[in-house]
Structures are given as structure tokens and as C-alpha cells.
Amino acid sequence: MSVGETEDLPLFAASKKVYPQSVSGPFRRLKWALLVLCLAVYYLLPFLRWDRGPNLPNQAVLLDIANNRFYFFFIEIWPQEVYYFTGLLVMAAFILFLMNAVAGRIWCGYLCPQTVWTDLYLAVERFFEGDRRERMLRDSMAWSLDTLWRKAAKHITWVMIAWWTGGAWVLYFADAPTLVRELATFTAPMMAYVWIAILTFTTYALAGHMREQVCKFMCPWPRIQAALTDDEALNVTYRYDRGDPRVSVKHAARLRSEGKPAGDCIDCHQCVVVCPMGIDIRDGSQLDCIQCGLCIDACDNVMEKVGREPKLIAFDTEANVERRKAGLAPVYRPVRLRTLIYLGLIVLVGGAMLWQLATRATAGISVLHERAPLFVRLQDGSMRNAYTMRLLNKRPETRPFALSVSGPSGVTIEAVGVSATADLRPIVAVGPDSSREIRVLVTVPHDTPLEQSQTITFTASDLFAGEVVRTQDHFIAP
Ligand code: SF4
Numbered sequence: 001m002s003v004g005e006t007e008d009l010p011l012f013a014a015s016k017k018v019y020p021q022s023v024s025g026p027f028r029r030l031k032w033a034l035l036v037l038c039l040a041v042y043y044l045l046p047f048l049r050w051d052r053g054p055n056l057p058n059q060a061v062l063l064d065i066a067n068n069r070f071y072f073f074f075i076e077i078w079p080q081e082v083y084y085f086t087g088l089l090v091m092a093a094f095i096l097f098l099m100n101a102v103a104g105r106i107w108c109g110y111l112c113p114q115t116v117w118t119d120l121y122l123a124v125e126r127f128f129e130g131d132r133r134e135r136m137l138r139d140s141m142a143w144s145l146d147t148l149w150r151k152a153a154k155h156i157t158w159v160m161i162a163w164w165t166g167g168a169w170v171l172y173f174a175d176a177p178t179l180v181r182e183l184a185t186f187t188a189p190m191m192a193y194v195w196i197a198i199l200t201f202t203t204y205a206l207a208g209h210m211r212e213q214v215c216k217f218m219c220p221w222p223r224i225q226a227a228l229t230d231d232e233a234l235n236v237t238y239r240y241d242r243g244d245p246r247v248s249v250k251h252a253a254r255l256r257s258e259g260k261p262a263g264d265c266i267d268c269h270q271c272v273v274v275c276p277m278g279i280d281i282r283d284g285s286q287l288d289c290i291q292c293g294l295c296i297d298a299c300d301n302v303m304e305k306v307g308r309e310p311k312l313i314a315f316d317t318e319a320n321v322e323r324r325k326a327g328l329a330p331v332y333r334p335v336r337l338r339t340l341i342y343l344g345l346i347v348l349v350g351g352a353m354l355w356q357l358a359t360r361a362t363a364g365i366s367v368l369h370e371r372a373p374l375f376v377r378l379q380d381g382s383m384r385n386a387y388t389m390r391l392l393n394k395r396p397e398t399r400p401f402a403l404s405v406s407g408p409s410g411v412t413i414e415a416v417g418v419s420a421t422a423d424l425r426p427i428v429a430v431g432p433d434s435s436r437e438i439r440v441l442v443t444v445p446h447d448t449p450l451e452q453s454q455t456i457t458f459t460a461s462d463l464f465a466g467e468v469v470r471t472q473d474h475f476i477a478p
């Protein structure tokens with residue numbers, strides 16, 4: 001190409017399909033174990049029972065949208081307690097930051113649902129279509145009957161897994177055994193089928209077809225974690241100080257006999273072909289690396305075969321790469337200011353949530369002043385305001401609450417439609433795990449001096465357990 005000429009390069013290049021090869025080793029075994037654990041928890045958790053007493057659902061984890069409740073074993077979250085979810089999200093973020101500070105994208109490599117399901121889908125693909133070489137060969141050849149049935153079986157299995165994944169998801173929103181029966185007899189609510197269809201499609205598309213593209217282009221975490229990491233975080237690293245120059249075993253022997261340098265890397269590309277992201281870790285630390293460690297397994301196997309020290313590729317830090325360059329010994333510092341801060345924040349948020357849970361009230365009260373009219377003067381000259389009161393009972397049994405009010409001298413309270421009283425206080429029974437709305441009338445005698453607005457305090461006392469809840473509002477006068 002002469003000076004001035006421009007090459008006609010395409011703006012976008014189609015991504016090359018990745019055919020990860022199977023590998024064995026400790027990191028692969030760890031990935032299998034976590035995969036089984038994560039999938040078992042996801043698919044089976046909705047069937048786990050938890051006895052909460054009569055009138056309450058016995059599903060251990062249940063997002064009961066119809067009744068505005070979330071049940072998690074012994075914890076029951078009401079709509080007004082959604083801040084627990086905020087706390088959980090904040091804690092999850094700090095846990096992710098801590099994992100990143102200790103070992104980079106370790107979450108991506110082992111626990112992210114995208115990784116777990118992609119691994120499962122790859123195992124299915126290998127089962128029907130063989131390992132890397134076989135799959136590449138098959139894809140490069142014309143279609144045959146053998147290819148047809150293998151691909152059909154793979155896609156049917158993928159769709160079945162995707163369907164199970166969507167099916168398990170909806171079981172978290174209703175009583176699982178009942179919903180399974182309804183789904184099997186086509187009597188389940190339409191929304192259940194819609195959600196199953198959506199999740200079937202997304203699982204099949206993301207884990208079966210898009211795979212590493214999701215981690216590279218769709219997920220924001222790689223960019224965020226790159227901004228959060230530091231030189232002391234462990235990352236899968238190629239020891240180029242030991243591996244380069246890369247030469248074959250034979251060539252290395254000759255070079256060494258001549259006193260010339262030869263690295264331990266034999267350039268066999270095993271670390272590249274097993275990589276689910278399709279990258280070469282020997283090119284240095286990369287944003288696309290999910291830290292799965294499979295290249296470590298592959299290289300260790302090669303090193304064992306050629307009789308060299310393992311860990312040519314290993315979890316290491318950028319700081320150690322520099323230390324080795326300077327001839328210093330590597331140092332590992334998982335405990336440092338950054339990790340301590342994250343750990344402290346996790347303990348703080350987790351502790352605050354636990355404390356809040358342990359000390360939270362099992363009753364609640366709220367009032368809303370009626371606007372039309374704001375006040376009424378009665379025949380005897382006394383002043384009356386009306387309120388809508390909501391009483392909450394978070395316990396699994398019916399509780400009687402005695403209502404009282406304090407504020408201006410002689411103030412009294414009356415609950416409309418409630419005749420039971422104790423010490424002149426109206427008694428309102430609230431059913432188990434529910435709330436009750438009542439209309440209350442607050443009256444101040446005519447001889448009590450009143451301002452235009454004064455604070456009054458409503459109190460509801462549980463006659464059995466003794467729990468007392470209060471709220472404030474205003475009493476309005478002319
Ligand atoms: S380079 Fe190694 S650790 Fe990174 S994604 Fe590929 S196989 Fe996994």
C-alpha cells in the first residue's frame with residue numbers, strides 16, 4: 001500500500017465463535033462443585049418448607065406479591081420494611097467489592113449466573129457434539145444426519161434446561177407444590193406462563209448462544225471492577241519472567257545446552273483453547289478474563305507432562321510481577337486498608353440489619369387526619385376531629401389492642417363500630433399477620449383551651465404481650 005492510499009477496512013468485525021476445550025484440574029473441580037451447589041439451591045429452594053404456624057405460608061422462601069409479604073425462613077418482611085432489601089443490595093455490593101479486592105473477577109468466574117448456566121450449557125454441548133476439535137470440525141463440514149440429530153438433541157436439552165430455569169423462578173412467587181400442580185394441569189395464572197416463557201427465552205439465548213459476549217459487552221461489572229481494583233488484588237497471571245522466551249521442549253533443550261535463554265512456556269496454546277472467553281492470558285491482564293482459573297489447570301497439566309514446575313500461570317498480583325522484575329520475592333497482602341474497609345462496611349451494614357431485625361416491633365400504628373371537615377363542634381361545645389387509623393399485627397395470632405390518646409386536657413378517643421373497652425379505652429382486635437383499618441374520633445371538652453393546631457399522641461397497647469406502639473398527629477381547632 002503506497003503513501004496516501006487507505007485500506008478498505010470494515011468498521012465492525014464479526015466475533016469469532018469460541019470452542020472451549022474441556023480440562024481437568026482443581027479449578028475445574030471447584031467450578032463443578034459450585035455449579036452443582038448454585039443450581040441445587042436455585043431449583044430446590046422453593047420446595048423447602050418452614051413452619052410459621054397456622055394461617056401463614058410454610059414455604060421457606062416466598063415472595064408473596066398478592067399479600068405484599070416476603071418470607072425468608074424465620075424472617076417476614078412487610079411492604080413498609082423494603083429498606084431491608086436496600087440493605088441487602090448495599091451489602092451485596094460491598095461483598096462484590098471485597099471479592100474484587102481479594103481476587104479480581106472471581107465472582108464472574110465461579111458464581112455469576114451467566115457463568116454457571118453457560119458452563120452447564122457447554123457441558124450439554126460437549127455431551128452431544130464432542131470436545132473442541134470435534135465441534136469445530138462438525139461446524140466446518142456440510143450438514144449430515146449425524147450432525148442434525150446431535151444439534152437437535154443439544155438444542156432440545158438447552159430449551160428444557162431453560163424451561164426448568166423459568167419454571168423454578170415462578171415457584172418463588174407462589175406455593176411451589178400447588179403451582180407445579182397448576183402448571184401441569186394448565187390451570188396456573190397466565191402471568192406464570194408469561195414469566196416462564198420470558199426466562200426460557202433469556203436463559204436459552206444468554207447461556208446457549210451469547211455466552212462470553214454477555215460478559216464482554218453487556219455486563220457493566222468488568223468496567224466497574226477495573227476501576228475498583230488495585231495492584232495487590234490476585235488475578236490470573238502468566239509468569240512471563242519464567243515463561244518467555246516461548247520455545248518447544250526440543251528447542252529449549254538445545255538453547256539451554258548452548259547457554260541461551262529458554263522459557264518454560266512451550267507455546268502449546270492449551271491455556272488458550274480451554275479459555276471460555278477465547279483470550280490468551282499470556283498477552284497480560286485483560287478486562288475480559290473472568291478469573292476462572294481453567295488456563296491454570298491446563299498449563300499445570302502441560303507442565304506436569306514436560307516435567308517442569310507448575311504455576312507458570314497462577315493467581316498472582318501486579319505488584320508481584322513488578323517485584324519479580326526487580327528481583328524481589330513475591331508478597332501476598334489480602335489484609336490491607338481496602339479489604340479491611342470493605343469488610344468493616346459489610347459487618348456494619350449486616351450488623352445494623354440484624355439489630356433492626358432483632359429489635360423490630362411486631363405491631364404498628366399509623367393515622368391519617370380526615371380533611372372534610374377538619375373539625376366539628378358538638379352540641380355541648382366540645383371539639384371533635386376524625387382520623388383513619390391503621391393497626392398492624394405482625395404476629396401469627398389475633399391480638400387485642402387498647403387505644404388511647406394524649407394531648408390537650410380531657411382528650412378522649414372513640415373507635416367507630418367498636419364496643420369493647422378496657423379502662424374506658426376502646427379494644428380493637430387485629431387478626432394474625434394482618435392489618436385493620438378503623439375510624440377513630442378524638443374529642444376535647446369545651447372548657448379546654450385550644451390553639452389552631454396541637455400535637456396529639458395515639459397509643460395502641462397489646463393487652464396480652466404488652467407491646468406498645470405510638471404515633472403522632474395534629475388536633476385541629478378553629
Ligand atoms: S484467561 Fe484463564 S482465567 Fe481468564 S477467562 Fe480465560 S481461562 Fe479463565
Ligand code: SF4
Pocket residue numbers: 243264265266267268269270271272282298299300302312313
Ligand atoms: S499452557 Fe502453559 S505452556 Fe502451554 S502455551 Fe499456555 S502458558 Fe505456555
